[in-house]
Amino acid sequence: MKITTRIALGLFVLAGLMVAALAYQVRTVNQLQGITDEFSRTSVEAAQISILLAQELEGVREFASKSLVLPADSGYVAQWETWEEAVTQDLARLAALDLRAGEQAAVQAVQEDWDRYLSEIAPLRMASELRPADDGLFLTLDRIDELVDGLRLGVETVIEENQAWVAQQAQTAARVGQRATQVSWLAALTAIGLGLLICVILYLSISGPLRRLTRGTREIAEGRFAHRLPTGGKTELSALAEDFNRMAARLDEVEEMKKDFVSHVSHELKGPLAAIQETILILLERIPGPLTEKQAQLLALSRQSANRLSGMISNLLEISRIEGGGLRLDLGWVDPVELVQDVVGEVSPLSRAKSLEVEVTVKEEDPVRGNGTQGPVFPISADRERLQELVGNLLGNAIKFSPRGTTIRIRVQGLTDWPRPLPGRVLxxxxxxxxxxxxxxxxxxxxxxxxxxxxxxxxxxxQIQRGVRREGQGVGLGLAISRNVVQAHGGAIWVREGSSGGAHFLVLIPRVARWARAAVPGTEVLPDVLQVRGEAGMAGAEVAP
Incomplete structure (x- = not known):
């Protein structure tokens, strides 16, 4: 499945979950709104009418008693009639509401009691002589109280039914709200869980191929064109890996063509160049005949240029040999101080020509740490010729780029511990x-x-483009060969800014490389010859036959 399809599917699932949660929330809100509307439309009005009825019944009781006790005051009778009409009207309003079964039964009971009241008590109000006999007055008043009390109880029953329904609806609303909260939390947690699951799936499907692609890009950038990425699947990254492999294969093919070309051309140039050098040497020795001073000077310049060209061709052949099949090391115990002094002596004509001072120091302390990790400069297991080539390249570069009259400093030191700090790539x-x-x-x-x-x-x-090409500047192979030599010995080489702004090259080599210890157990006994295979010896070593 393509990565974009996975992302779209994950987003679709999350969107569906959110839509479902939203739909449930809308349904819940509508349900709560219906409860609220019904409560405000019916329950509140019923409660208000019931309370008003209770007050009106008390008015009926009061003015009925006054009308019977004081029949001469016609105003009491009118008030009695007004309160009865109010009760009749409010009972009709209450019965017209859309009430629940319990409330309807209570209202029906109140209506029946009110009808009974009207049938018994209303004729008294119509009589010409309201006041009954003294012995019947108290009975009438008691009957009115009894009927009104019954009506009051009925109204209170209506109020209780209404309150019970309100409490029930409140509980229902609370349950709905609680359920909505639970569903919201569940939807949120599910969305978070799905989101995390989708992120993990996408991370696992993307991070691995991206790491491999990054590593492969680094390998290609460092010139290892044989590196390939694993392919498989139908994702965009799989297609990218296939394109990357095709690109790497093409670069590898071009690199092999370039190596073959350089190797063949170098071999073809070596013969004619040797003949030119021999011819110039014969002429300088004046074997064919005498030379003028001008002719001798021109031939010396030609010989110098031929020697420089010969060095370039040797470097080309050397790098081709290293890349083609491995770097052959003739291991032995080498004294680094003695080797450095020999190289300094070999290049002394070049340094004197530029009035350079070459200062060799066998250091007694570690300036990087300064904590007593220094030790004696011990012999190391190395190929003396390769190590001499390494020091010669570094010293030759220093002579080439140093201004006249300056100083080149060489320091040699044995370390019994790791120097600090070290760049990450060196570590x-x-x-x-x-x-x-x-x-x-x-x-x-x-x-x-x-x-x-x-x-x-x-x-x-x-090569670093500085605008002006320096005299004697090579083709940029010396340091590449030096790095291969150092890494073949299990070490590392790097450069930083010197104390005076110049270049400061550092080489760190173990006394015995790890692969050499693995090839021959015991660090004090070494074979005469080891063949280092792969780039810079990083693939291991074996004893050559």
């Missing part, structure tokens, strides 16, 4: 290695390397 490359380490530093006073280029300079053919 990742040293994963699995153990102290002790050799720390080699080469610092110059040149223009330095901008921060955005400090990782790229270790890639092949990488």
């Amino acid at each position: 990742s490359r040293l994963r699995g290695e153990e102290p002790p380490f050799l720390l080699l530093e080469v610092e110059d006073e040149g223009p330095g390397i901008p921060e955005g280029h400090r990782e790229g300079v270790f890639q092949k053919f990488y």
